[in-house]
């Protein structure tokens with residue numbers, strides 16, 4: 001029987017903050033046996049090799065939207081497009097580095113959001129087979145899109161209803177979830193999403209039904225009112241990005257409990273570093289307006305009970321794996337969410353929405369805990385550099 005102990009001054013259990021410490025988490029065979037508050041029992045000895053201390057502990061972070069095969073830190077447009085012709089082994093090496101960077105930031109669960117080379121499936125398999133502590137990976141493989149529409153680097157083309165059904169059945173043989181490319185991307189020059197949604201409501205309903213019949217969830221790349229109307233009507237399980245959100249759409253998301261992964265980071269980067277893409281004054285103005293409206297609607301979504309989930313779209317231009325998740329937590333807090341809700345959106349909530357093993361800090365739960373030298377509830381500007389990660393009976397010092 002493997003026993004371990006964690007001592008902390010305060011902790012976030014996945015939903016609530018506990019600050020009446022010190023606390024002592026007793027672990028047996030990778031499960032939390034008990035949480036004691038107050039001083040350690042006198043007969044309990046701490047083993048420096050096995051046991052851990054931290055000022056603050058919380059469940060490992062979840063990244064709900066990223067592209068593992070892409071390096072978000074590569075800012076040069078020429079290099080970024082040349083990379084799309086790199087060998088699969090080169091891409092796999094990039095994915096490995098991105099997983100490593102994620103773990104260093106305290107991320108223990110990653111949902112990839114699509115790549116056409118299947119690097120996401122390969123890294124999922126590699127991590128599942130690893131004999132060391134690594135994050136768990138959830139992968140859709142490829143997504144689906146309409147011919148010649150947005151999403152070439154991550155989706156398979158489908159045209160007719162028969163093709164849609166056949167592609168979903170095929171993709172979900174190996175995909176944990178179905179990624180739908182429902183709209184294009186934002187045009188920052190005009191400050192809009194151009195073009196009609198890729199799928200109409202009937203097609204989107206067929207997609208969701210087909211995936212659900214196979215026991216899988218759907219997540220839809222979607223921005224702009226027309227696309228959001230389709231996503232909400234069809235009842236996708238999660239709206240990704242969701243720029244140009246409205247109160248009416250949020251009402252449907254709340255009623256149907258459709259998750260929203262707002263991915264502030266890629267748009268925020270364009271606004272913060274406009275010289276890299278050479279955005280005009282007008283585009284910079286548009287970017288700021290889009291971000292401000294996004295924040296307002298996050299606050300609304302939170303008040304209305306929409307399940308908001310943290311995902312960064314890491315791999316996108318300027319969005320670096322790992323740290324971007326911390327940025328997203330901060331964006332939610334700046335928008336008006338409480339720290340507890342923002343951390344819930346990056347831990348317990350996505351795990352429960354996806355039907356994954358619960359990793360809350362509660363007796364009986366699986367151990368998936370990170371230790372920090374400060375509490376974000378005390379200092380929101382803290383560095384967020386975890387000192388160790390413990391998963392099951394394994395622990396690594398960072």
Ligand SMILES: [Zn+2]
Nearest residue numbers: 065066113313
């Ligand atoms: Zn994405």
